[in-house]
Amino acid sequence: MSNSAVKTPMASARIDATTSAAEDHRKSLLKRFVACYWLRPENAYWMALRSMALSRVPLASPAIDLACGDGIFTFLHSGGAFDPSFDVFQSVAALDRVRSEHADMFDHAAEGYTPKVVQAPTQRMAAGLDAKPALLAKAAALGFYDRLIVQDGNRPLAVEEESFETVYCNAAYWIEDIDGFLRELHRVVRAGGRVILQVKLDSMRRYNLEAYAGALPEGFLDIIGRGRLDCWPSLTDRATWESRFAHAGLAVEQAEPFVTPTHARIWDVGLRPIAPLLVRMANALTPEMRTAIKSDWVDLFCELLDPICHEDFSLESQPDEPAEIQYVLARSS
Numbered sequence: 290m291s292n293s294a295v296k297t298p299m300a301s302a303r304i305d306a307t308t309s310a311a312e313d314h315r316k317s318l319l320k321r322f323v324a325c326y327w328l329r330p331e332n333a334y335w336m337a338l339r340s341m342a343l344s345r346v347p348l349a350s351p352a353i354d355l356a357c358g359d360g361i362f363t364f365l366h367s368g369g370a371f372d373p374s375f376d377v378f379q380s381v382a383a384l385d386r387v388r389s390e391h392a393d394m395f396d397h398a399a400e401g402y403t404p405k406v407v408q409a410p411t412q413r414m415a416a417g418l419d420a421k422p423a424l425l426a427k428a429a430a431l432g433f434y435d436r437l438i439v440q441d442g443n444r445p446l447a448v449e450e451e452s453f454e455t456v457y458c459n460a461a462y463w464i465e466d467i468d469g470f471l472r473e474l475h476r477v478v479r480a481g482g483r484v485i486l487q488v489k490l491d492s493m494r495r496y497n498l499e500a501y502a503g504a505l506p507e508g509f510l511d512i513i514g515r516g517r518l519d520c521w522p523s524l525t526d527r528a529t530w531e532s533r534f535a536h537a538g539l540a541v542e543q544a545e546p547f548v549t550p551t552h553a554r555i556w557d558v559g560l561r562p563i564a565p566l567l568v569r570m571a572n573a574l575t576p577e578m579r580t581a582i583k584s585d586w587v588d589l590f591c592e593l594l595d596p597i598c599h600e601d602f603s604l605e606s607q608p609d610e611p612a613e614i615q616y617v618l619a620r621s622s
């Protein structure tokens with residue numbers, strides 16, 4: 290046995306302390322995401338998995354968050370925390386059109402929207418960009434982005450070339466002109482900087498009920514899915530993502546799967562079909578009652594999701610393609 294394999298009591302205590310610090314961080318992250326997204330717990334664990342993967346790559350400044358939405362994900366990822374009275378289901382609209390028209394309930398900034406922050410993030414983002422002005426109005430209320438840009442990612446980005454050390458995006462598969470978008474990422478990242486993309490794979494189609502469309506009555510999948518696959522025009526397989534990166538002059542430095550087929554199957558149904566009804570119910574409660582029920586709900590879901598919220602969690606009998614991968618890319622030309 291080599292010396293390095295011998296665990297001294299002190300070394301073993303250090304390893305235990307590191308493991309327990311990582312475990313504490315994972316649990317606290319899950320709790321912060323569940324508290325914000327409590328009525329969609331399946332989104333909460335997916336976001337916590339994203340954040341855990343992202344924690345392994347520094348978001349060197351200046352950094353831009355593309356398709357940042359309301360900014361809550363990146364704010365929580367960066368160590369921010371809200372008062373338990375805040376969650377993303379308070380400033381919503383069009384709840385009666387979510388099912389019939391696939392309306393985005395979050396695309397609305399209520400007057401006076403001011404999330405109560407109890408812990409500031411440990412770093413700021415230089416910029417955030419999104420196509421929806423109401424989501425950016427919410428992001429502005431966080432005081433976390435130096436600059437916010439309303440624009441469609443299918444067009445040339447309104448930012449200077451080579452202006453960011455880090456370009457982060459967890460929604461690239463929402464962009465139709467994906468090749469143009471990737472060329473833009475290459476243009477705006479600095480030489481020596483990193484592009485970090487978290488992309489879903491089209492294996493997702495096999496991990497959801499769409500795969501059984503022939504056996505399900507008309508309307509069933511519309512209730513379950515609410516047209517979410519229509520929002521992902523550039524969803525594709527791993528080989529195609531990597532050839533897109535190569536065409537845009539981006540070299541893959543790291544490719545880390547972090548969402549398993551089992552995660553995707555659990556997420557597939559989740560509470561999505563009843564979310565607008567849950568939101569209406571929750572928002573009809575007195576603030577005191579809402580906070581009390583939410584507190585028990587969050588505790589219950591943290592306990593339930595704790596074993597699931599590990600990036601290798603799998604109940605499959607055979608290994609299969611992951612559902613989402615984190616790519617760290619650098620300019621190759």
Ligand SMILES: C[S@@+](CC[C@H](N)C(=O)[O-])C[C@H]1O[C@@H](n2cnc3c(N)ncnc32)[C@H](O)[C@@H]1O
Pocket residue numbers: 355356357358359360361362363418419420421424440441442443459460463464465
């Ligand atoms: C699933 S959300 C993710 C938001 C945020 N990154 C997060 O993690 O919460 C997808 C985001 O992509 C934005 N988006 C979709 N298509 C876009 C486009 N063509 N240009 C810019 N943003 C777009 C949407 O407005 C939405 O905010």
